Amino acid sequence: MPQVHVCSLSLVPVTVAATRASHLVSLIDDNTIVERPPTIPAERHLFIGINDITEPTEGLIAPALEHVEQLLAFVEDWDRRNPMVVHCYAGISRSTAAAFIALCAANPGRAEAEIAWKMRAASPTATPNSRIVAFGDALLRRNGRMIAAAEAIGRGEMAVEGIPFAIAIEN
Helix, strand or coil, rough: CCEEEEEEHHHHHHHHHHHCCEEEEEEEEECCCCCCCCCCCCCHHEEEECCCCCCCCCCCCCCCCCHHHHHHHHHHCCCCCCCCCEEEECCCCCCHHHHHHHHHCCCCCCCCCHHHHHHHHHHCCCCCCCCHHHHHHCCCCCHHHHHHHHHCCCCCCCCCCCCEEEEECCC
């Protein structure tokens, strides 16, 4: 069963190696250097340069609809033979939102709340960025259910670096 793994920037090399991931999603500000592991071809690495904010802020790049459109196109092209690793700087907010969206897209018959609670059970630090989730909800036509599910699991435990986790796609 294919999996989506979530981790921080510092754990990308070990996570990609341990899982034998074929695809990598980086959601991090444009000024952060992300070294793509050599086992991930450039065309299988999606870099989305955004800041971890929920409202537009001068001097920062707010997550936007087009960023989530890029994510969904990337997930759609993923053959799911090997895992996908999704990361941000801390592995807490942007990456968990992107993983939630990827899991909802890959599991169209699964309830959003079920997926969100699986994330919470897998990592007490998971706190999906609400702005990214809202764009995913709109694009996947989930009618607010993704937003409600993310709100229901609430803010995760405070941490400098998130607890890595994996969720299987169960289609």
